[in-house]
Amino acid sequence: MFSFQNFAFTASSLKKIRLPLLASSMAAMLLACSTAPEKPLPIVKGNKTDLTIVPQNAPVNFPVMPREAPPLPREFRAAWVSTVANIDWPSRRDLNSDKQKAEAITILDNAVQLKLNAIVLQVRPAADAIYPSGIEPWSEFLTGEQGRPPQPYYDPLQFWVEQAHARGLELHAWFNPYRSRTAQSKSVLASNHISRIAPQAVKTYGDLQWMDPGEPFAMQQTLNVIIDVVHRYDVDGIHIDDYFYPYPIKAANGNEVDFPDDPSWIAYLQSGGRMARADWRRSNVNHLVETVNLRVHQEKPWVKFGVSPFGIGRPDRLPAGISGFSQYDKLYADVELWLANGWLDYLAPQLYWPIGQAPQAFKVLHDYWLEQNVMARHVWPGLYTSRIDNSDKSWTADEILNQVDAMREKGGNGHVHFSMAALNQNRKDIRKRLAAEKYTSQALIPASPWLDKKLPGSPVLELSEDKKSLQVSIPDPANTRLLAIWKRTGQQWLFSVVPAQSMRLDLSDDPQAGAIRQITVSAISRTGQESMRSSYSLP
Known part of the structure; x- marks a missing residue:
């Protein structure tokens, strides 16, 4: 090896x-x-x-x-680039197009210097778009006003794809599947936003607006948006994150507030549905994941489909000593089923805990997801690199370096950093040390032969x-x-x-x-x- x-x-x-x-x-x-x-x-x-x-x-x-x-060195080395709330790019909502492009180039050049080989770019932060779309409005995180294109006009997603490929990097388009408005949103909603054209499909939940996964229009909207991007852009991957049903919020009395999906639930029962409510919610999410996988590969068989769920799996399958939030019961994400059925090309479980934190031990959880991977898809965990900061609870750079070593020791062949900001800023020398100590050679992304086994010409x-x-x-x-x-x-x-x-x-x-x-x-x-x-x- x-x-x-x-x-x-x-x-x-x-x-x-x-x-x-x-x-x-x-x-x-x-x-x-x-x-x-x-x-x-x-x-x-x-x-x-x-x-x-x-x-x-x-x-x-x-x-x-x-x-x-020698054999080709293979390892998926990627970073998420978040556009929501301007976490990574663009740094502000009032930047003109030239400054946006300059920031993108800096991110890509730093990725090359670090010997990364992929960028996972958030193109749909909240039922909006960072590219020209006939389905959803321009994102306010790009221009400060939802529905307003960048000035001077350009296509940011096309720019990112071209510039990434010119540097030998893959570009994966990252979609938030159901969030329609965030707490950081300030702009007036555009007339073609889903909350305006299909208000029955959108629910208010705390300080968020959320597309109801049980509403057929909401699921179809997300599918249409994803396939539109696959069709029009030369992206290398389609990526969805962990926001299926929203993370639970609590009322003043400390009790969890249930997601307000009574209308879609009642419609399901009236149609003859017999599943329990939790199972029905999981079936809604399963249907989305299975259908996205199918439609992406029908459109372009070579495009990889990946999901980055919360890092703890089903409670009834967890290894001894592991505990914590149940995405199976709270987000209604049956990730083990997706792996068992091969409904994705790569899984990027968010393993956002240190190696020494026993209830969520990094190594144990990494082993768990490898064991669930019965269809031999890629498992490329998400690393919480942005936990390296200036706070009292900051991680050291050694934590991330040791996690890279831990994955390699078990045959792991890839990972994703959240997010590019920590690498871009070289917090506590993390970018410098990764380049010098862990990414000493360029590496190719591992092959996905189940998508296409055809060899290119020599x-x-x-x-x-x-x-x-x-x-x-x-x-x-x-x-x-x-x-x-x-x-x-x-x-x-x-x-x-x-x-x-x-x-x-x-x-x-x-x-x-x-x-x-x-x-x-x-x-x-x-x-x-x-x-x-x-x-x-x-x-």
Whole structure:
């Protein structure tokens, strides 16, 4: 298994292909030629060897046999970028478009510097949009007034997608499924907000407005919004958070206030429904999750669907010693069922507790979700990185670093930081230390072969006339998102990832690692599948 603690692989530790095999293969190839070519033919591009055919009777100098490059390093490294209440972006509601773009670029550049490979951007904070939508109004968190577009006009989501992809990052569009107005909302509601066009589907609950999951219009609205984004934007993932039914609030007497869904509940009973109310609520949420998963993949099979629920599962299944809030009974989220049925491509349970907090022990909960993952989907926990702050209860940077280690020790292959603000501000050196201690190499996002097993075509490598660079061509651009590049310099393998495009690779010496002896390139598909490798060896 690839170790992120030591990404500079030694050549001596890797499998070597015996040269006698190459010699016999070359001899057979030469004997098979009925006529001698007038000049050497181009390099034959392939997975294991680079051979040059020479004229008959000419001296044969066998080329250096390429060594096998290491396995690709794989780990999902992402951060949530919250737009609600201007937590991450934009920093204020009165920024013009140029300042919004500049802040987005800073976030993306910091993500690249840290060697993250994905951004989870909140595009629907409260039944609104940070992009032009024919279904819901512009978000007030973007412009200060719900329904007002940014000035000068631009499409923020398109900008984020393009800029993320230009840096080799995935962009996942994050939707709040049912919240329709927050306590931080100040603007007058736009005329096309759901609370105006379908007031029966929206309930007031404390200081919130909430779309009732039991109302068919509310569920259809959320589904329409998500599929509209999948259809119109080149996003890599669709992501919904933990806000299904709202977190309970308490009345003055200390009792929980029940969610006011009597009309939809009564309509269900009158239609012949026989489930208990809690089971009915869970079925409403289950229906949304199952349908989003189905429709997203019908629209674009390669787009990943992920959910980030509260981190504690069903009370009747919890490991010994674990206790706390029950999302199964309070948010009506049956996450274990979703995993069992494969209704998602990745789960990002919010494990927002320290390792040493026994009732919600991080390691125990991580193990629990891995055990529930019977369909072998991705489990990429959410980390509470923003708990690193200036308060008396602040976490140390070591807490997050140790959590990364704990996941890797159990075979975990990814995680998501909440939120980008803590990394952007480098609180207590967390960004610097992650880059130096944990993210020492770039990494590819783990593959999702259940979405598409098709391998992209192998890159074609061609030596330039001056022999100072390699031209890399992509034969299958429609199914290629990234290029994975290994460079061997002496006894080291150096890894990098770049956006898929035809390009030139410099063959000059690396200023730190020395002379380049081999380059191995593979294409990576939209679902993370690796092509056959193409290699070129230098003498």
